[in-house]
Amino acid sequence: MRALVWHGKEDIRCDTVTDPEIEHERDAIIKVTSCAICGSDLHLFHNFIPAMMPGDIMGHETMGEVVEVGGGVNGALKKGERIVVPFTIICGECDQCRRGNFSVCETTNRNKALAEKIFGHTTAGLFGYTHITGGYPGGQAEYLRVPYADRTHIKIPAGMTDEQALFLSDILPTGWQAAVQCDIEPTDSVAVWGCGPVGQMSIRSALLLGARQVIAIDRIPERLSMAEAGGAITIDFDKESVVERLNALTDHKGPDKCIDATGMESHVNMAQPATLLDRAKQMFMLESDRPHVLREIIYVCRPGGVISIPGVYSGFSDKIPMGALMNKGLTVRTGQTHVNRWTDELVRRIEEGQIDPSFVITHRVALEQGPEMYRVFRDKQDSCVKVVLKP
Amino acid sequence: MNFLANVARSKGDPKIVSSGPSVRTPADRMARALGWFSIGLGTVELLAARRLTRALGMRGREGLIRVFGVREIMAGVMSLSVDKQAGLKSRIAGDGLDILALLAALRFDNPRKGNVVLALLMVGAVTMLDVRSAQDLAVQHDPKRGRRRLYPDRSGFPKGIAMAKGAARRLPSRAAAS
Ligand SMILES: NC(=O)c1ccc[n+]([C@@H]2O[C@H](COP(=O)([O-])OP(=O)(O)OC[C@H]3O[C@@H](n4cnc5c(N)ncnc54)[C@H](O)[C@@H]3O)[C@@H](O)[C@H]2O)c1
Ligand SMILES: [Zn+2]
Ligand SMILES: [Zn+2]
Numbered sequence: 001m002r003a004l005v006w007h008g009k010e011d012i013r014c015d016t017v018t019d020p021e022i023e024h025e026r027d028a029i030i031k032v033t034s035c036a037i038c039g040s041d042l043h044l045f046h047n048f049i050p051a052m053m054p055g056d057i058m059g060h061e062t063m064g065e066v067v068e069v070g071g072g073v074n075g076a077l078k079k080g081e082r083i084v085v086p087f088t089i090i091c092g093e094c095d096q097c098r099r100g101n102f103s104v105c106e107t108t109n110r111n112k113a114l115a116e117k118i119f120g121h122t123t124a125g126l127f128g129y130t131h132i133t134g135g136y137p138g139g140q141a142e143y144l145r146v147p148y149a150d151r152t153h154i155k156i157p158a159g160m161t162d163e164q165a166l167f168l169s170d171i172l173p174t175g176w177q178a179a180v181q182c183d184i185e186p187t188d189s190v191a192v193w194g195c196g197p198v199g200q201m202s203i204r205s206a207l208l209l210g211a212r213q214v215i216a217i218d219r220i221p222e223r224l225s226m227a228e229a230g231g232a233i234t235i236d237f238d239k240e241s242v243v244e245r246l247n248a249l250t251d252h253k254g255p256d257k258c259i260d261a262t263g264m265e266s267h268v269n270m271a272q273p274a275t276l277l278d279r280a281k282q283m284f285m286l287e288s289d290r291p292h293v294l295r296e297i298i299y300v301c302r303p304g305g306v307i308s309i310p311g312v313y314s315g316f317s318d319k320i321p322m323g324a325l326m327n328k329g330l331t332v333r334t335g336q337t338h339v340n341r342w343t344d345e346l347v348r349r350i351e352e353g354q355i356d357p358s359f360v361i362t363h364r365v366a367l368e369q370g371p372e373m374y375r376v377f378r379d380k381q382d383s384c385v386k387v388v389l390k391p
Numbered sequence: 392m393n394f395l396a397n398v399a400r401s402k403g404d405p406k407i408v409s410s411g412p413s414v415r416t417p418a419d420r421m422a423r424a425l426g427w428f429s430i431g432l433g434t435v436e437l438l439a440a441r442r443l444t445r446a447l448g449m450r451g452r453e454g455l456i457r458v459f460g461v462r463e464i465m466a467g468v469m470s471l472s473v474d475k476q477a478g479l480k481s482r483i484a485g486d487g488l489d490i491l492a493l494l495a496a497l498r499f500d501n502p503r504k505g506n507v508v509l510a511l512l513m514v515g516a517v518t519m520l521d522v523r524s525a526q527d528l529a530v531q532h533d534p535k536r537g538r539r540r541l542y543p544d545r546s547g548f549p550k551g552i553a554m555a556k557g558a559a560r561r562l563p564s565r566a567a568a569s
Contacts, residue, residue, distance in 0.1 A: 002411075003405065005407060005410070007413065010473065011414070011415055013411040013413055015408070015409065015410045015411050016407075016408045016411075018406050018408060020405055023403040053396065054395070055397060055399065055407055110401070135401070137404050200547070204548070204555070205559075207555055207557075208559040209557070209559050209560060210560040221539075222542055225542050226541075226542040228543065229542055229545045229546045229547075230547055230548070283474070284468060349559070354548070354555065354558050354559070355549075355555070356548075356549050359545040359546065360545070360547070362542075372414055376537065379533075379534055379536070381533070381534055381535075381536040381537045382538055383537065383539055384537075
């Protein structure tokens with residue numbers, strides 16, 4: 001089959017690889033009908049997340065049709081069914097899964113020892129991600145083996161299109177969880193840093209959850225226009241001071257709730273020397289993340305507020321203003337998304353027409369064009385916000 | 392390369408049969424080559440400063456050459472990173488400094504004038520490569536490439552923003568209906 005394979009920094013190719021096979025009785029194989037490129041894939045493209053190996057298949061936002069099931073799937077899935085595959089592989093049985101903390105499932109990471117060494121504990125196995133999370137082959141391919149498939153799936157209700165369902169795999173529940181973690185009150189101002197696909201879903205979720213106002217921050221005009229379309233007030237951080245605008249919009253109290261949907265690769269610019277320093281340290285491997293957005297959030301967030309961090313950080317960040325964080329009494333909530341925790345309610349919201357996540361798709365291309373689309377998405381060319389690949 | 396990648400695969404995971412083309416462009420490869428060149432040259436400047444000053448008739452300037460060495464290595468690391476463009480820009484600035492230092496050594500009384508001229512020619516050639524790659528990369532990464540459009544009609548709310556506001560706070564409509 002064909003698959004997008006990681007060969008090194010900024011080197012992803014569309015290769016011919018051997019087909020996946022059932023290896024374990026709880027496996028299923030799906031024929032991929034749609035898959036997407038995520039902002040997390042860009043961190044891998046840039047080799048900022050350690051422990052990628054040449055030959056790794058990319059992709060964790062995948063859906064398709066079941067073509068084969070192992071003997072242990074026990075009727076939970078049948079051939080021919082359409083499913084979305086959550087990016088977190090879950091066993092459904094461990095203590096964490098039973099609590100709904102699916103992204104920290106204790107069973108599914110097949111490189112547990114490595115994760116324990118680096119993070120102190122294991123987290124769930126993830127598709128198309130680093131070997132710290134199991135190094136499972138991803139879904140930017142024609143076929144995908146789904147481990148623990150009896151639990152690691154989302155069945156697509158009849159009548160829901162591929163494009164409406166695909167983002168149940170990651171960015172829709174990610175934006176939703178980011179907003180839910182904010183415990184939004186009707187009086188709240190919610191500020192969202194980053195208007196990529198995750199930021200867009202966070203903005204919609206915060207609005208649905210009843211925020212008084214949602215403020216979105218980015219510098220890319222088309223992404224800001226999409227944020228505005230979703231009901232947000234926008235701030236272009238290239239043109240205006242984020243802190244001043246946020247204070248002005250909140251009666252100088254600061255936003256009650258802040259969402260970091262940017263992550264470890266926050267934009268570097270001349271006007272903000274700290275971002276240059278972070279970038280330099282990252283180059284020489286003295287720091288793994290560029291936490292500019294986090295610092296800004298801690299500074300501007302209203303005392304007693306909540307900081308929700310869906311953006312991915314990989315290792316170590318310098319100069320986090322702990323003094324402000326502590327004295328302002330801020331709450332920090334973060335995590336890879338517990339995708340399946342939110343599935344039922346999000347499926348219902350899509351079915352009821354509360355939200356249609358397909359609005360974010362700007363590019364639909366064949367799998368072979370995938371490697372080129374990594375560049376287009378990374379460089380924000382062609383007004384690209386979200387790429388869907390059709391194998 | 393694929394052989395190694397396949398050997399390291401977990402049993403049962405798909406293995407590479409044949410590889411498609413890389414999306415690394417000639418400009419990317421040139422930036423990498425210049426990055427490694429920079430690191431190599433920097434190392435020589437750092438470790439063999441005395442021999443270099445002797446060859447160029449610049450005795451006494453060892454300190455300067457070593458500082459240049461550090462600069463070269465840093466520009467090299469930058470050129471190998473994702474921010475190749477910043478790396479090449481700092482290389483071009485460095486080329487300028489190199490040229491100034493060499494011009495200063497191009498005195499009549501310098502017995503190694505010939506070597507200095509040779510070095511100037513080399514630096515000139517590399518500068519041209521640096522400028523050329525920086526230009527190519529700027530075009531390649533320009534966010535203005537492709538169609539530009541805005542998305543003012545993409546609310547994502549099939550029933551409109553007014554209906555969406557706070558919708559998830561209200562009772563689920565299905566529960567309300569039943
Ligand atoms: N927690 C999870 O489970 C989960 C799931 C999916 C994605 N993510 C992460 O979410 C993040 C965003 O993903 P995405 O797909 O939207 O990526 P993206 O790269 O398309 O979006 C990031 C956006 O942040 C903007 N940005 C950069 N610097 C900024 C700054 N200083 N202030 C404000 N905005 C800034 C960029 O212009 C860009 O539009 C990534 O880190 C990704 O890895 C996390
Ligand atoms: Zn993702
Ligand atoms: Zn589990």
